[in-house]
Amino acid sequence: GAGVSQSPRYKVAKRGQDVALRCDPISGHVSLFWYQQALGQGPEFLTYFQNEAQLDKSGLPSDRFFAERPEGSVSTLKIQRTQQEDSAVYLCASTPEGNTIYFGEGSWLTVV
Amino acid sequence: SQQGEEDPQALSIQEGENATMNCSYKTSINNLQWYRQNSGRGLVHLILIRSNEREKHSGRLRVTLDTSKKSSSLLITASRAADTASYFCATEIKGSNYKLTFGKGTLLTVNP
Numbered sequence: 001g002a003g004v005s006q007s008p009r010y011k012v013a014k015r016g017q018d019v020a021l022r023c024d025p026i027s028g029h030v031s032l033f034w035y036q037q038a039l040g041q042g043p044e045f046l047t048y049f050q051n052e053a054q055l056d057k058s059g060l061p062s063d064r065f066f067a068e069r070p071e072g073s074v075s076t077l078k079i080q081r082t083q084q085e086d087s088a089v090y091l092c093a094s095t096p097e098g099n100t101i102y103f104g105e106g107s108w109l110t111v112v
Numbered sequence: 113s114q115q116g117e118e119d120p121q122a123l124s125i126q127e128g129e130n131a132t133m134n135c136s137y138k139t140s141i142n143n144l145q146w147y148r149q150n151s152g153r154g155l156v157h158l159i160l161i162r163s164n165e166r167e168k169h170s171g172r173l174r175v176t177l178d179t180s181k182k183s184s185s186l187l188i189t190a191s192r193a194a195d196t197a198s199y200f201c202a203t204e205i206k207g208s209n210y211k212l213t214f215g216k217g218t219l220l221t222v223n224p
Contacts, residue, residue, distance in 0.1 A: 004154075031210060042200050042214030043155070056211065091154060101212070103147075103155040 004104035006092050012110045013082045021077045021107040025094030032075050035091040082111045118218040131188040133218040135201030142204040146186050149198045193224045
């Protein structure tokens with residue numbers, strides 16, 4: 001595709017509900033990242049994949065957050081039992097090894 | 113936690129004027145990058161400056177890096193209304209070849 005594609009763009013979840021956010025990186029990009037951006041803040045690192053391997057998940061805020069990239073392309077960020085503090089924009093990014101990082105438009109999550 | 117701090121938090125100028133934004137960081141870096149984010153959109157990579165570089169240009173953008181002061185500046189010359197956006201600096205910390213740490217951003221408004 002032309003760029004990093006994320007879906008859904010907007011999601012309203014009731015507190016306690018599970019959500020799944022999808023990222024389609026640019027074809028052939030080895031590295032994939034998830035960032036969380038709260039309102040009025042800069043993005044914060046969540047996790048990093050190289051192909052299908054999750055090499056760093058140090059930024060995931062709790063064990064309710066889980067990310068996978070089983071075939072080394074599409075990635076899913078899952079949040080279980082959502083809480084209000086999970087409300088944020090979730091940004092996916094991909095890059096060919098060592099080059100410019102391309103960000104998607106983000107998935108805006110509101111937990112009510 | 114956010115390593116970069118942009119200054120000012122908000123900047124309002126007239127079209128045609130120059131805009132300067134500053135970024136300070138705390139630890140040694142591999143490189144520093146600047147991104148733009150239009151309201152409700154994803155991040156767009158603007159420019160990357162490596163730790164052994166002092167100045168870099170790209171079109172109307174000029175970036176400087178002073179590693180002794182752990183600071184960088186982004187200058188946008190001859191600003192246009194379309195430059196209105198939030199601008200973030202992001203550092204790739206030494207020892208990490210993938211993780212970016214973002215500041216809180218500068219909101220630039222260019223008035224026509």
